Amino acid sequence: MRGAKSAKWVAIAAVVALGATACGGGGTEEANANKEVDPNGIVSYANGEPQNPLQPANTMEAYGSVTIEAIFSGLVDYNDKGEITMTNAESVTPDKDNKVWTVKLKKGWKFHNGEEVTAKSFVDAWNWAANVENKQVNSSWFSDIEGYADVHPEKGKPKKDKMSGLKVVDDQTFTITLADGIPYFHYKLAYPVFSPLPSGFFKDPEGYGEKPVGNGPYKLKSWEHKKSIQLVRNDDYKGPDKAKNGGIDLKAYTSDTAAYNDLVSNNVDSMPIVPNSELANYKEDLGDRAIEQDYSAINTINPAFYTKQWKDIDVKVLQGLSMAIDRDTINKTVFFGTRESATSWVAKGVLGYEADTCGEFCKYNPKKAKALIKEGGGVPGNKISIQYNADQPHKDWVVAVCNSIKQATGVECEGDAKTDFQADLKVRDAKQVKSMYRSGWVLDYPFNGNFLRDLFGTGVAGNKADFSDKKFDDLVKKADAAATVEESAKLYTQAEKQLANTFPGIPLWYNRTISGHSENVKNMKFGQDGDPIFTEVEVYKK
Amino acid sequence: MGRYVARRLLQMIPVFIGTTLLIFLMVNVLPGDPVAALWGDKPPDPAQMAIIRKDLGLDLPLWQQYLNYLGGLLQGDFGTTIAGNRPVLDQMTDAFPVSIRLGLMAFTFELVLGLFFGVLAGVKRGKVIDTGVTVFTLMVISIPVFVLGLVSQQVFGTQLGWVSPNVKDSMDMAQLVLPAIVLGSLSLAYVARLTRTSIAENARADYMRTAVAKGLPQRRIVSMHLLRNSLIPVVTYLGTDIGALMAGAVVTEGIFNVQGVGQLLFEALARREGSIIVGIVTVFVLIYLLANLLVDLLYAVLDPRIRYA
Numbered sequence: 001m002r003g004a005k006s007a008k009w010v011a012i013a014a015v016v017a018l019g020a021t022a023c024g025g026g027g028t029e030e031a032n033a034n035k036e037v038d039p040n041g042i043v044s045y046a047n048g049e050p051q052n053p054l055q056p057a058n059t060m061e062a063y064g065s066v067t068i069e070a071i072f073s074g075l076v077d078y079n080d081k082g083e084i085t086m087t088n089a090e091s092v093t094p095d096k097d098n099k100v101w102t103v104k105l106k107k108g109w110k111f112h113n114g115e116e117v118t119a120k121s122f123v124d125a126w127n128w129a130a131n132v133e134n135k136q137v138n139s140s141w142f143s144d145i146e147g148y149a150d151v152h153p154e155k156g157k158p159k160k161d162k163m164s165g166l167k168v169v170d171d172q173t174f175t176i177t178l179a180d181g182i183p184y185f186h187y188k189l190a191y192p193v194f195s196p197l198p199s200g201f202f203k204d205p206e207g208y209g210e211k212p213v214g215n216g217p218y219k220l221k222s223w224e225h226k227k228s229i230q231l232v233r234n235d236d237y238k239g240p241d242k243a244k245n246g247g248i249d250l251k252a253y254t255s256d257t258a259a260y261n262d263l264v265s266n267n268v269d270s271m272p273i274v275p276n277s278e279l280a281n282y283k284e285d286l287g288d289r290a291i292e293q294d295y296s297a298i299n300t301i302n303p304a305f306y307t308k309q310w311k312d313i314d315v316k317v318l319q320g321l322s323m324a325i326d327r328d329t330i331n332k333t334v335f336f337g338t339r340e341s342a343t344s345w346v347a348k349g350v351l352g353y354e355a356d357t358c359g360e361f362c363k364y365n366p367k368k369a370k371a372l373i374k375e376g377g378g379v380p381g382n383k384i385s386i387q388y389n390a391d392q393p394h395k396d397w398v399v400a401v402c403n404s405i406k407q408a409t410g411v412e413c414e415g416d417a418k419t420d421f422q423a424d425l426k427v428r429d430a431k432q433v434k435s436m437y438r439s440g441w442v443l444d445y446p447f448n449g450n451f452l453r454d455l456f457g458t459g460v461a462g463n464k465a466d467f468s469d470k471k472f473d474d475l476v477k478k479a480d481a482a483a484t485v486e487e488s489a490k491l492y493t494q495a496e497k498q499l500a501n502t503f504p505g506i507p508l509w510y511n512r513t514i515s516g517h518s519e520n521v522k523n524m525k526f527g528q529d530g531d532p533i534f535t536e537v538e539v540y541k542k
Numbered sequence: 543m544g545r546y547v548a549r550r551l552l553q554m555i556p557v558f559i560g561t562t563l564l565i566f567l568m569v570n571v572l573p574g575d576p577v578a579a580l581w582g583d584k585p586p587d588p589a590q591m592a593i594i595r596k597d598l599g600l601d602l603p604l605w606q607q608y609l610n611y612l613g614g615l616l617q618g619d620f621g622t623t624i625a626g627n628r629p630v631l632d633q634m635t636d637a638f639p640v641s642i643r644l645g646l647m648a649f650t651f652e653l654v655l656g657l658f659f660g661v662l663a664g665v666k667r668g669k670v671i672d673t674g675v676t677v678f679t680l681m682v683i684s685i686p687v688f689v690l691g692l693v694s695q696q697v698f699g700t701q702l703g704w705v706s707p708n709v710k711d712s713m714d715m716a717q718l719v720l721p722a723i724v725l726g727s728l729s730l731a732y733v734a735r736l737t738r739t740s741i742a743e744n745a746r747a748d749y750m751r752t753a754v755a756k757g758l759p760q761r762r763i764v765s766m767h768l769l770r771n772s773l774i775p776v777v778t779y780l781g782t783d784i785g786a787l788m789a790g791a792v793v794t795e796g797i798f799n800v801q802g803v804g805q806l807l808f809e810a811l812a813r814r815e816g817s818i819i820v821g822i823v824t825v826f827v828l829i830y831l832l833a834n835l836l837v838d839l840l841y842a843v844l845d846p847r848i849r850y851a
Contacts, residue, residue, distance in 0.1 A: 135590060226712075261699070
């Protein structure tokens with residue numbers, strides 16, 4: 001009896017799946033060809049409740065970032081080649097040591113409340129955000145600026161409330177003096193943390209965090225907590241990326257499968273990323289509504305160099321392990337081809353990206369892998385483990401990588417699951433990883449140094465495996481002292497090539513943004529930071 | 543009666559303190575740091591972490607943190623969230639009305655239909671309708687709630703379009719109907735089965751024969767004599783279930799995008815937000831305690847032989 005009944009339910013589920021496929025399949029583009037565009041149409045987007053108040057320097061997670069980026073415009077922005085474009089700034093020019101940067105603003109820019117955007121709006125905002133007492137999670141972004149330690153001391157109260165490195169010259173001009181010259185500092189300026197704030201903000205940061213007033217392409221209309229954030233087009237916007245739609249409805253979803261269902265049935269116009277459970281069928285469900293784009297993020301597995309196993313390891317062993325991983329096949333079977341096998345340590349879409357810096361060591365070659373590991377004296381204990389967090393879908397690929405290594409080299413390999421990301425981080429921070437751990441990095445700013453210096457430099461916060469290589473550090477120092485950003489990027493590529501001789505991380509895949517859009521909109525695209533580009537989206541007339 | 547209720551209410555105080563302490567300690571044992579969690583997978587800023595800890599009193603010894611928390615609780619202050627620095631009470635007053643609505647709707651659904659099916663099957667035991675109810679409830683019990691949720695979302699939401707697949711406004715009762723049915727269906731099956739068994743058993747009791755022999759109408763026999771006497775096990779089950787419906791809706795709320803307590807609790811756990819977790823669990827404990835008290839009082843109503851002094 002039970003068998004018969006469950007068979008019926010399976011049948012219903014199968015019908016449901018077939019039906020979903022049928023209505024998702026193609027033909028939308030032709031149907032839309034003669035639909036008219038409504039310049040005031042609203043784009044809806046599956047978002048979630050921002051974690052923090054909507055203050056630019058206090059927003060790190062995706063839900064808040066999406067909102068902040070729509071409401072605020074920074075000095076500069078970047079395109080998909082990793083080149084800097086001017087937004088609120090007329091020009092950003094360094095002196096010859098890249099130490100003093102002069103920023104000239106465009107005239108006529110206004111905040112949503114009508115207040116003019118001046119040099120003071122930027123300088124005050126940055127000083128406020130850098131101040132340790134204002135508890136902004138992104139304040140370390142200002143640490144390059146001279147006088148940061150005065151407002152953000154390691155211990156105790158700040159000595160001053162202004163950084164000595166920021167000087168207002170006139171209404172449209174200010175200078176930024178850095179503690180040390182950095183040729184690519186303007187790349188960092190693209191991050192929303194460097195947004196300007198209106199003068200009212202400093203009297204009531206909480207109120208403005210609830211009802212942010214920015215200078216960006218959209219204005220806040222309302223924020224109903226855990227329900228939706230409504231944004232409308234800023235008609236006075238002076239920037240190059242004026243919105244082609246009437247506004248955005250950022251709907252709060254609790255799960256990505258719920259959002260995905262709404263996307264398939266055209267109840268929401270787009271979503272951040274298709275859930276893993278739907279990767280196998282999203283192309284059939286969405287047809288030509290599917291979106292697949294480069295996303296500057298990379299996955300690696302890193303050896304913990306503080307362990308006995310890897311402390312004095314011959315690099316050949318690590319190179320061999322890397323060659324034992326069949327990245328292409330795992331991509332096909334586990335990720336349904338939605339990622340791209342990595343050939344370097346820097347993700348695509350950033351300045352200075354160069355393919356194949358990893359060379360043959362990132363190509364699958366089981367014979368050579370075995371030989372290299374033998375030459376290097378073998379893996380101590382002949383066994384490795386890969387630590388991952390089980391609350392996100394990592395298990396499948398970790399198992400696949402392990403099997404690949406086992407088959408190619410005979411080295412025992414197993415996943416080391418931690419219940420969730422918090423637990424995983426704790427083990428990493430306490431330096432108790434047993435062998436290797438999975439890691440990933442999404443760009444902060446589109447420059448290759450971000451993937452190198454901030455992850456593998458000796459003693460930097462992102463280097464959790466205690467990796468240290470003097471040659472690499474010297475190359476980084478040289479790159480940071482370069483005269484121009486292009487030169488610096490080139491020198492960083494040299495530093496990246498040095499990683500092939502030390503292998504602090506085994507590159508696995510570059511991520512891609514896998515999403516989709518509804519039949520009601522066109523030109524839905526995502527930037528290389530994985531965030532949607534709303535201003536270009538056009539909404540069809542209903 | 544009054545003294546009994548007073549005694550039961552007084553007993554709640556140690557239970558309340560015990561559970562809050564236990565949960566408070568358990569949250570602190572969980573690996574992970576809620577302050578560091580603000581930075582996600584980026585390296586946190588130690589100076590900033592120290593200030594945030596100090597402001598929220600997280601740098602104090604654990605016993606002092608607990609006493610501070612209890613002290614606040616007595617004044618109706620559930621504390622402040624670490625992420626976003628918002629009062630926990632605000633988050634709870636947003637989420638609880640949603641979950642209470644959903645829970646009560648599911649409860650009504652299971653109560654009405656469960657009793658109906660149970661009585662029907664119990665009275666007509668051995669007939670086709672009895673077999674039908676047994677098979678139906680067996681089926682519902684054997685399907686996990688997330689399967690039922692996802693399938694009904696697909697069928698009634700995406701395919702037939704009777705309801706919107708996801709809840710857009712969590713306070714709108716009409717949109718909560720489908721989630722409530724899914725949430726209440728498992729309990730409905732249990733209620734129906736419990737009622738059926740109990741009724742089938744009591745139908746052979748002596749007082750039933752007497753009632754029939756007196757020539758009472760069938761309707762009165764079933765509702766006043768049979769059902770009332772058969773309800774005690776059902777009421778026991780329903781009492782614990784009302785708490786479970788509000789507390790255990792994490793899966794259903796997730797599937798249908800309902801912004802209720804289950805979601806809040808889930809997010810709080812992922813971020814190790816101790817104050818939210820303890821706050822919610824405290825309210826749950828109170829709900830369970832009160833529901834249990836209510837059940838015990840109902841026994842006396844249903845069975846006059848039971849007296850509380």
